[in-house]
Amino acid sequence: MKKGILILYLSLLICCIFTGCGHSKERNEELNLAIGSSPQTMDPQLSGDNVSDTVIGFMTGNLYTYNEKKETVPCLAEGYDLSEDG
Numbered sequence: 001m002k003k004g005i006l007i008l009y010l011s012l013l014i015c016c017i018f019t020g021c022g023h024s025k026e027r028n029e030e031l032n033l034a035i036g037s038s039p040q041t042m043d044p045q046l047s048g049d050n051v052s053d054t055v056i057g058f059m060t061g062n063l064y065t066y067n068e069k070k071e072t073v074p075c076l077a078e079g080y081d082l083s084e085d086g
Helices: 002-019 050-059
Strands: 064-066 072-074
């Protein structure tokens, strides 16, 4: 009896593990996130809670970001020009 339950449990575990291992030729570039509650506002000027800030942060991009060496590199910006007067 115990051996049968163990085999059933292991079979179910193996099926669950390999369920997500399929390979699809179609590339889906969609990100789904589970958030505990709805954002109070989508206006960056009015947001003050963590959920609103998180959602707004995912929706907006930075002009510049940092690379592995902690150097500033363009993200959405194509580059920058430094004026003579600094």
